[in-house]
Amino acid sequence: MTPSTLRLTGPLQSRKDWTADTCPIAATMEVVGTRSAFLLLREAFYGTSRFDEFAARVGISQPSAAARLRELVAEGLLERRPYQELGQRTRMDYHLTQKGLEFFPVLAAMMEWGDKWVSPSRVSLRHRACGQRVATELRCAEGHLATVGEVELVLAPEPVVPGGH
Amino acid sequence: MTPSTLRLTGPLQSRKDWTADTCPIAATMEVVGTRSAFLLLREAFYGTSRFDEFAARVGISQPSAAARLRELVAEGLLERRPYQELGQRTRMDYHLTQKGLEFFPVLAAMMEWGDKWVSPSRVSLRHRACGQRVATELRCAEGHLATVGEVELVLAPEPVVPGGH
Numbered sequence: 001m002t003p004s005t006l007r008l009t010g011p012l013q014s015r016k017d018w019t020a021d022t023c024p025i026a027a028t029m030e031v032v033g034t035r036s037a038f039l040l041l042r043e044a045f046y047g048t049s050r051f052d053e054f055a056a057r058v059g060i061s062q063p064s065a066a067a068r069l070r071e072l073v074a075e076g077l078l079e080r081r082p083y084q085e086l087g088q089r090t091r092m093d094y095h096l097t098q099k100g101l102e103f104f105p106v107l108a109a110m111m112e113w114g115d116k117w118v119s120p121s122r123v124s125l126r127h128r129a130c131g132q133r134v135a136t137e138l139r140c141a142e143g144h145l146a147t148v149g150e151v152e153l154v155l156a157p158e159p160v161v162p163g164g165h
Numbered sequence: 166m167t168p169s170t171l172r173l174t175g176p177l178q179s180r181k182d183w184t185a186d187t188c189p190i191a192a193t194m195e196v197v198g199t200r201s202a203f204l205l206l207r208e209a210f211y212g213t214s215r216f217d218e219f220a221a222r223v224g225i226s227q228p229s230a231a232a233r234l235r236e237l238v239a240e241g242l243l244e245r246r247p248y249q250e251l252g253q254r255t256r257m258d259y260h261l262t263q264k265g266l267e268f269f270p271v272l273a274a275m276m277e278w279g280d281k282w283v284s285p286s287r288v289s290l291r292h293r294a295c296g297q298r299v300a301t302e303l304r305c306a307e308g309h310l311a312t313v314g315e316v317e318l319v320l321a322p323e324p325v326v327p328g329g330h
Contacts, residue, residue, distance in 0.1 A: 004266055005212045007293060015211060019222050022286045024279030025207050025272055029200040031283055035191065042190050045313065046180060047170045057184050076282075099282050101169055104313040105301045106278055107190055109270040114189030117241075117264050118196055121187045122321040127305035128172060134305045134316050136270045140292035146299050148210065148269040156287040 007152040031075045032103070036060050036068045042107055044078060044100065049093040069094060077103060109136045172317040196240045197268070201225050201233045207272055209243060209265065214258040234259055242268060274301045 012018060020026070032038060039058045048054055055065035072078045077100035080092040108125060112135060115121050125134040138146045177183060185191070197203060204223045213219055220230035237243045242265035245257040273290060277300060280286050290299040303311045 004261060006210050006290075008211060009291075012288070015213065015218070015222070019224070020204075020207065020211075020288075022284060023204070023207065024277075024283065024286045024288075025203055025275045026200065026279075027283035027286075028275040028279035029203055031279075033200055035194040035198055038190055038194055039185075039188070042185065042188065045171050046173060046185075046318070048180065053180070057180070059184070096169060101313060102282065103278055105274040105303060106271065108303055109274045109301065110190045110193040112189075113268055113271055114191075114193035114196075117267065118189065118192035119187060121189045121192075122323075123177070123185075123189075124319050124321065125171075125303075125316050126174075126319045127307070127309055127311045128315050128317050130305060130307050130309060132305035132307045132309075134303055134311050136274065137302050137304050138270060138273060138290075138299055139302050139304075140295060140297035140299045142292070142295050142297045144292055144295060144297075146292050148266060150293050151290050151299050152293050153211070154289050154291045156289065158287075 004149050006148060009152045009154050012153055012155050028106075032072075032077070034068065036064060037072060038107070038110070040065070040068055040072060041077065041096075041100065041103060044094065044096045045104060045107065049095060050091075051093070054094070072100070076100075105136055108134070112136060169314050171313060174317045174319050177318055177320050193271075197237075197242070199233065201229060202237060203272070203275070205230070205233055205237060206242065206261075206265065206268060209259065209261045210269060210272065214260060215256075216258070219259070237265070241265075270301055273299070277301060 008015065032041065036058060040054055043054055043057050048057060054069060055062045058065065069078065073080055076097055078094045079097050081095055082090050083093050084090045126132065127134050140146055173180065197206065201223060205219055208219055208222050213222055219234060220227045223230065234243065238245055241262055243259045244262050246260055247255050248258050249255045291297065292299050305311055
């Protein structure tokens, strides 16, 4: 039978000897930890940039939208840029930064999973150049597809402190 | 300049004509919507199965752990199975179902993003067979790697209702 969980290796092998104190998944949830934050990011990927449109499309109150957008700006996933419409005063809208853009695989993986396991939707992601469906894949640097049972968790050695003893 | 957001196509092209009412990302967040739920799933992928160990390793109270595990069982990501240690009464532990196992790409993508953008950790995922680092990739069915700017959002046609008019 193929193992269905990660293989823990080296000093991680015995779970009782460690806990995931510096877990990057926990760190991510500290930064983008609410349903509203995920959906505001989704909207930014749809090209939404104006405050009113964010609130209306996510279906949350303007104070909630303002608070979540402020957090996403403070965390560096969105940035505010000035824009001006003819005869109007200058306002600020919201755009994805590189940090925000690189969050896309998380949303794409959630989209696939929700679509398959929770409620099928009519939207899908396609590759512009060839029209084929796009999906998230787990692959190694050698190009092999990997299921979770084929993956192991590895601990890097402690960094050497320069000048340390 | 490469576009940095998804291209919206067909009836999705004009954002003001639609909102994401049946969004699979929102559906996913309804099911696995809390930091604790994400971390309990992480633990299940580490092989944790006993109730006490889940609570201790995630660092949440036993009542919280019980509530979140109950939700994950009710939503079908975990299943309870009986086990018995010598001289003890039968107890139940928790294992990932297929639905839970297929959530792994979401956690892997969060792990990568958190590691790069929030706080570097010493753990990484490797392919058991070849030892190379494993990462999530967005690829189309033709095998092309796709960045978000190369991806478009497509709406499938309304399903035809058999016998409908």
